Amino acid sequence: MVRRDAEKIYAGKASSDHAIPQESINQLLVRLAKEGKRVLRLKGGDPFIFGRGGEELAELIDENIEFQVVPGITAASGCASYAGIPLTHRDHSQACIFVTGHRREGGEDLNWEMLSHANQTVVFYMGLENIERICSSMKAHGRAATTPAALVEKGTTSEQRVFVGDLDSLPGIIAENEVRAPTLILVGEVVALHKRLGWYKPGQEIKRPLPGL
Amino acid sequence: MVRRDAEKIYAGKASSDHAIPQESINQLLVRLAKEGKRVLRLKGGDPFIFGRGGEELAELIDENIEFQVVPGITAASGCASYAGIPLTHRDHSQACIFVTGHRREGGEDLNWEMLSHANQTVVFYMGLENIERICSSMKAHGRAATTPAALVEKGTTSEQRVFVGDLDSLPGIIAENEVRAPTLILVGEVVALHKRLGWYKPGQEIKRPLPGL
Numbered sequence: 001m002v003r004r005d006a007e008k009i010y011a012g013k014a015s016s017d018h019a020i021p022q023e024s025i026n027q028l029l030v031r032l033a034k035e036g037k038r039v040l041r042l043k044g045g046d047p048f049i050f051g052r053g054g055e056e057l058a059e060l061i062d063e064n065i066e067f068q069v070v071p072g073i074t075a076a077s078g079c080a081s082y083a084g085i086p087l088t089h090r091d092h093s094q095a096c097i098f099v100t101g102h103r104r105e106g107g108e109d110l111n112w113e114m115l116s117h118a119n120q121t122v123v124f125y126m127g128l129e130n131i132e133r134i135c136s137s138m139k140a141h142g143r144a145a146t147t148p149a150a151l152v153e154k155g156t157t158s159e160q161r162v163f164v165g166d167l168d169s170l171p172g173i174i175a176e177n178e179v180r181a182p183t184l185i186l187v188g189e190v191v192a193l194h195k196r197l198g199w200y201k202p203g204q205e206i207k208r209p210l211p212g213l
Numbered sequence: 214m215v216r217r218d219a220e221k222i223y224a225g226k227a228s229s230d231h232a233i234p235q236e237s238i239n240q241l242l243v244r245l246a247k248e249g250k251r252v253l254r255l256k257g258g259d260p261f262i263f264g265r266g267g268e269e270l271a272e273l274i275d276e277n278i279e280f281q282v283v284p285g286i287t288a289a290s291g292c293a294s295y296a297g298i299p300l301t302h303r304d305h306s307q308a309c310i311f312v313t314g315h316r317r318e319g320g321e322d323l324n325w326e327m328l329s330h331a332n333q334t335v336v337f338y339m340g341l342e343n344i345e346r347i348c349s350s351m352k353a354h355g356r357a358a359t360t361p362a363a364l365v366e367k368g369t370t371s372e373q374r375v376f377v378g379d380l381d382s383l384p385g386i387i388a389e390n391e392v393r394a395p396t397l398i399l400v401g402e403v404v405a406l407h408k409r410l411g412w413y414k415p416g417q418e419i420k421r422p423l424p425g426l
Contacts, residue, residue: 046290047299049309054299054403057410067412071286071294071369077259081284086260086267088311094323095312096262098301110307117327156284190267197270199280 002040012044022052026059033065046074050100050125074098076123079155079184083162084197087121092189095120101127101134101185116141121188128183131174135167138187143167148191153183160202164194215253225257235265239272246278259287263313263338287311289336292368292397296375297410300334305402308333314340314347314398329354334401341396344387348380351400356380361404366396373415377407 002008009028011020020028025041032039047053047069060067076098080087087096099110101124115122116138127134139145149170151163165173167187173179215221222241224233233241238254245252260266260282273280289311293300300309312323314337328335329351340347352358358381366374378386380400386392 046286046294048293049290049300051299051301052303054302054406054410057297057299057412061409061412069294069297069412071290073259073284073286074290077261077284077287080261081259081282084270084282086264086270087262088264088313089267090265094321095310095327097308097310099308100301108307111330111333114308114327114330114333117324120324120327193267196274197267199270199274199282 006040011041022055026056029056030059030063030065033060034063043072044075045078046072049074049076049098075125075155075182075184076186079152080123080186082156082160082200083150083152083186083194084199085150085186085194086190086197087123087186089190089193092193093119093121096188097122098125099123100125101130103130110137112137112141116143118143119189121186121190124185124187126181127185128174128179128181131171131185134185134187135170139167143187147187148189150186150191150194151179151183152186153179155182155184158202160200162194162198164191219253224254235268239269242269243272243276243278246273247276256285257288258291259285262287262289262311288338288368288395288397289399292365293336293399295369295373295413296363296365296399296407297412298363298399298407299403299410300336300399302403302406305406306332306334309401310335311338312336313338314343316343323350325350325354329356331356332402334399334403337398337400339394340398341387341392341394344384344398347398347400348383352380356400360400361402362398362400363404363407364392364396364398366392368395368397371415373413375407375411377404 011025029039029041041056043051045051053069057067057069076087097115097120099115099122124134145168146166148164149166151170151174153161163173163177163179224238242252242254254269256264258264266282270280270282289300310328310333312328312335337347359379361377362379362383364376364383364387376386376390376392
């Protein structure tokens, strides 16, 4: 939706292949703004949920650059909607937790005890590479091996694939079906609702909720 | 954005004053759809995060009514963006948790142990009435009394107010400032970032990110 003459700079990244390091993105925002340009920093998802938006803001504030933040649909919301998996449900889940499955080098391990309680939904962002660890750690900390778990690959797109299993079967499902990033992992009782509530068939035409509905 | 001749039916609810009970909303959707109408069920926030969207879907599916789900900006994302409080941050928070502070009658208590770990962000939806309980339970389960905590009243609107304190001071802040619903409660180390990252001044004109930026 940007003007046709806008300069577009790709700053995307995959978990192991950073197109532009975060530090350089921060500096780029500052430099372009100081050149007098109007800069749109466009991110997938929400800037304040695993989006490092806070770090970019801090840089702009240090440099006295005016800005505004526009919230977005985080991957958990988008994938939940298009997979027909409510993140909370009065009967099944009192809380939902978003966590990143990709560990920062030298960073602390995840709080598996916290993540492994019953009756809550856990959404792992970028967890595909650590799936064995995620499933075994949750089981070791008390989550039942039969806890429903889903993979949503390329969620919300016309290539979306949803796989449902449990903490025991998830790693095998990934290998068998060659599931690739970007894939969101959802764990919790609500995942079982997909069978009934899954409504989106990739390839079907989605009628956008436009004015004049 | 709906057509001017669309029939609008208010189905909103406050936590203690349900304009229309959920059961009646479900039935209304079904009845209107069976009359051949195109029905838009508009919700604040995201339908799958404390939105009871799953229950509405189940009803439509039972009645063979076609639908699509459009995800939305959940209150936590909207309020976080407009309060300048990132929900996750590499240095401060590895996970964020959304939970409802409003207890269902006869329902189980919240999992305070899970909610009270350090280095995570907890967002309470509809928690204002139970603020004393929330703060004292988190402290009793090990969260430091000095853990930063914020109230975002009427978040994202031109009447937004943000108050920052800690688990000790929050109840007093609410009383002193006559904080009213809708108010989101955020607890965690990231809340301290508001002082530096808070950017939105209610009343200031927000330039919407329109085509032609």
